[in-house]
Amino acid sequence: MAASSDEVTPLVERLFRDEAGRLIALLTRLLGPAHLALAEDVTQEAFIAALGSWPRAGVPRRPSAWLLQVARRKALDALRRDRALADRLPAIAAELEDVERRDDAGAGEDPFDDDRLRMILLCCHPAVSGDSRVALTLKVVSGFSVSEVARAFLADEKAVAQRLVRAKRALRDAGATFEMPEGAARDARLDAVHSVLYLMFNEGHTAHDGESLLRRDLCVEALRLAERLTRSESTGTPTTRALAALFCFHASRFDERMDQKGHVATLARQDRSRWDVALISRGFEHLALAGTGEALSTFHVEAEIASLHAIAPSWAATDWARIVECYDRLLMITGSPVVALNRVVAVRELRGAANALVELREVERSGALDRYHLFHAVRAELLGALGWSDEAARAWIRARELAKSNPVQRHIAQRLDALASNDVDSEGIHPS
Amino acid sequence: MAKYMVILHDSMPALRKMSPDDMQKVIAKYKAWSAKLGQAGRLVGGEKLFDEGGKHLTKTNGKMAVKDGPYAEAKEVVGGYFLIEAKDYTEATKLCEDCPHLELGGRIELRQVEPT
Numbered sequence: 293m294a295a296s297s298d299e300v301t302p303l304v305e306r307l308f309r310d311e312a313g314r315l316i317a318l319l320t321r322l323l324g325p326a327h328l329a330l331a332e333d334v335t336q337e338a339f340i341a342a343l344g345s346w347p348r349a350g351v352p353r354r355p356s357a358w359l360l361q362v363a364r365r366k367a368l369d370a371l372r373r374d375r376a377l378a379d380r381l382p383a384i385a386a387e388l389e390d391v392e393r394r395d396d397a398g399a400g401e402d403p404f405d406d407d408r409l410r411m412i413l414l415c416c417h418p419a420v421s422g423d424s425r426v427a428l429t430l431k432v433v434s435g436f437s438v439s440e441v442a443r444a445f446l447a448d449e450k451a452v453a454q455r456l457v458r459a460k461r462a463l464r465d466a467g468a469t470f471e472m473p474e475g476a477a478r479d480a481r482l483d484a485v486h487s488v489l490y491l492m493f494n495e496g497h498t499a500h501d502g503e504s505l506l507r508r509d510l511c512v513e514a515l516r517l518a519e520r521l522t523r524s525e526s527t528g529t530p531t532t533r534a535l536a537a538l539f540c541f542h543a544s545r546f547d548e549r550m551d552q553k554g555h556v557a558t559l560a561r562q563d564r565s566r567w568d569v570a571l572i573s574r575g576f577e578h579l580a581l582a583g584t585g586e587a588l589s590t591f592h593v594e595a596e597i598a599s600l601h602a603i604a605p606s607w608a609a610t611d612w613a614r615i616v617e618c619y620d621r622l623l624m625i626t627g628s629p630v631v632a633l634n635r636v637v638a639v640r641e642l643r644g645a646a647n648a649l650v651e652l653r654e655v656e657r658s659g660a661l662d663r664y665h666l667f668h669a670v671r672a673e674l675l676g677a678l679g680w681s682d683e684a685a686r687a688w689i690r691a692r693e694l695a696k697s698n699p700v701q702r703h704i705a706q707r708l709d710a711l712a713s714n715d716v717d718s719e720g721i722h723p724s
Numbered sequence: 725m726a727k728y729m730v731i732l733h734d735s736m737p738a739l740r741k742m743s744p745d746d747m748q749k750v751i752a753k754y755k756a757w758s759a760k761l762g763q764a765g766r767l768v769g770g771e772k773l774f775d776e777g778g779k780h781l782t783k784t785n786g787k788m789a790v791k792d793g794p795y796a797e798a799k800e801v802v803g804g805y806f807l808i809e810a811k812d813y814t815e816a817t818k819l820c821e822d823c824p825h826l827e828l829g830g831r832i833e834l835r836q837v838e839p840t
Contacts, residue, residue, distance in 0.1 A: 347754030
């Protein structure tokens with residue numbers, strides 16, 4: 293078909309990314325995790341072929357089937373070249389043909405959905421180091437390139453590439469299989485998956501530098517994968533639900549976290565009518581199911597806190613007493629100074645700035661947060677509210693030195709101006 | 725108006741490292757470019773050639789020799805072509821200026837088609 297014809301099958305957004313995850317997972321199942329790199333290469337070649345063909349010949353009617361067919365051909369070529377795999381060629385060839393038939397027959401339902409689920413779990417195999425799991429997941433499940441992973445985590449591209457190579461080698465050396473782990477092994481693996489998704493979401497949510505306050509892509513991806521986990525009996529545990537709920541509540545506020553001029557809107561100042569109601573109610577669906585088991589994870593508590601914000605009609609009318617209780621519990625489980633800092637913000641709303649400042653001193657004593665800009669921002673807010681402007685200004689300046697994101701820098705500059713003009717209100721930055 | 729063949733040489737190592745998402749965007753760019761030419765009435769057609777399986781034909785001493793591979797000697801593969809209409813080479817060059825192929829580091833060969 294000539295490109296000049298007016299036939300245009302529109303390319304669905306995310307199509308290639310989704311296809312990357314689908315094809316890599318499928319090929320990894322067939323070739324075995326030891327040949328994950330080959331699965332990636334074959335997938336990439338299928339895309340390159342599409343790039344060569346589609347602009348000139350038109351987008352095929354069923355783009356996914358086209359990609360699968362090309363990937364199949366490329367995979368078979370690769371197998372013929374690779375002696376280590378040659379003896380398995382007939383079996384894999386038969387399987388690939390079968391896969392294509394099933395794909396043709398499958399209406400709506402994706403017959404390889406299960407492969408993708410296993411792929412997520414494979415990326416969190418104990419042989420893969422903790423640091424590498426997120427990178428590997430983004431690369432082979434979510435269809436990020438090496439440079440996109442590097443950008444997302446503000447890491448050096450070469451370092452990320454090396455890390456990925458090591459991760460794949462580790463999978464091979466450990467003889468990792470594509471089977472769904474059972475029993476305690478599955479629980480442990482699922483814990484690791486939760487941590488990876490939490491990290492992914494958090495990284496996107498906090499954005500350490502650059503213009504964008506949140507690298508939304510990461511958050512969207514973490515939420516998508518969490519949703520995927522909830523759909524399977526083996527992975528849709530109450531803790532998975534809690535995690536999904538937490539993501540939904542946070543994601544519901546994305547649009548309001550920064551105004552059009554790129555200024556940070558703190559939770560206190562956000563227009564709550566613009567929060568995403570659908571996401572909030574999805575969050576509550578997950579939260580209800582999160583409470584059906586024995587487990588009480590940190591995700592449960594964090595999701596409850598996020599839910600309390602989601603249903604509060606205003607900052608002032610938020611159930612601060614309950615939120616402080618939640619933080620108490622969270623602090624008991626984690627002992628984390630960042631949790632303690634968040635708790636101080638809630639304490640301020642419940643018992644006033646002076647009490648909060650006393651509690652902040654406790655947090656300060658550990659020294660762990662000295663280089664965390666939000667610690668200094670919270671301190672500045674409290675000092676400002678108590679009328680100690682000079683000390684507050686010094687704390688803001690310290691926060692600004694440590695903050696890397698431009699919107700946050702601008703926010704701090706505004707707060708400093710307000711302090712100078714004696715226009716400090718009772719609203720402040722909320723660290724979560 | 726003369727016809728020109730826009731021959732796309734596909735040697736773009738950048739593609740190996742590109743993310744699926746970026747590749748999808750590139751396809752959209754190519755389509756926008758060819759759609760623009762189409763709307764201007766300058767696009768006659770375009771085809772993609774198979775990446776592999778081509779043949780080299782030679783004849784020595786009356787004997788035909790067939791070698792596999794469209795690129796047995798050449799390092800660069802011809803991946804496909806567009807056929808466009810332009811007044812002269814200058815205009816044809818101008819029409820190709822914003823072809824995404826160049827952005828990707830690919831090479832374009834422009835040849836006028838002799839009218840029959």
